[in-house]
Amino acid sequence: WSVKSYEFIQTTEPRPGVGQITLNRPKALNALSTPLIDELNHALQSFDKSPEIKAILLTGSQKAFAAGADIKEMSTLTFSEAYTNSFIESWSSLTTSIKKPIIAAVSGHALGGGCELALMCDILYCTETANFGQPEIKLGTIPGAGGSQRLTRAIGKARAMELILTGKSFSGKEAFEWGVAARTFPTFDELIEGSLVTAEMIAGCSKVAVMAAKEVVNKSQDLPLRDGVEYERRVFHSLFGSEDQKIGMKAFAEKKKAEWVHK
């Protein structure tokens, strides 16, 4: 993955081990056009492959995480074009091919595909006033990037059905109360700082253990409990084959700080 300059996103490495992707299409409130998603996927793959990066932060601006799929791009799309080109399918590569944890830091609008993108991430932090929603019904359509499934799993059928059928928004405060967001912050700056602190904590852990932990927690969303517990045990057993497990447990016994091999 070569170094690439981007038009619709910015990438930085703000802390040791942390890669940050900032959606940067301000004139369209970070609407998720196909070129933007292509850049996002490229940047995510680059960070995922980088030996230095151990955690990824995905954010937007204070005003908008992302206001959804690009309505102007979609408005004239035909069924045949959408179906044959698997429209929106490439968005999900975030959930299928990225092994390092992704923290979404959401401020402002996270609507439609923006809400869905945030829900695909591994940890969601937001400001109290963030504006989440699945307003597709107002456009004569429905969520197309997993919102009807992930939001329903996250907040239950009753609330999800009401939100998706009416297109009503919910706040960052509600996202926290309903278990969508792990934490909320009063301001954008505090959101970014809090997200970086968490990303740095993750980056300080064993890389192989972090990737395994992400994998097994995400399996809980797809597998029945018995299969999920079995899957976890297999991965847990496999980590006895990692050097970091030996290093971590030896360091505990010797009351030392673990110096991970898989940095």
Ligand code: CAA
């Ligand atoms: N697609 C394309 N352009 C968008 C956009 C979107 N989703 N959201 C905002 N924009 C553009 C506006 O068209 C406007 O551009 P112009 O200046 O060229 O007119 C610019 O961003 C600023 O937007 P507003 O003037 O509307 O800003 P506002 O502050 O008055 O309102 C808003 C903000 C409430 C977020 C409003 O922009 C809005 O309702 N946006 C659409 C939200 C939406 O419906 N999202 C769902 C999209 S469908 C989807 O995502 C499908 C899926 O599941 C994958």
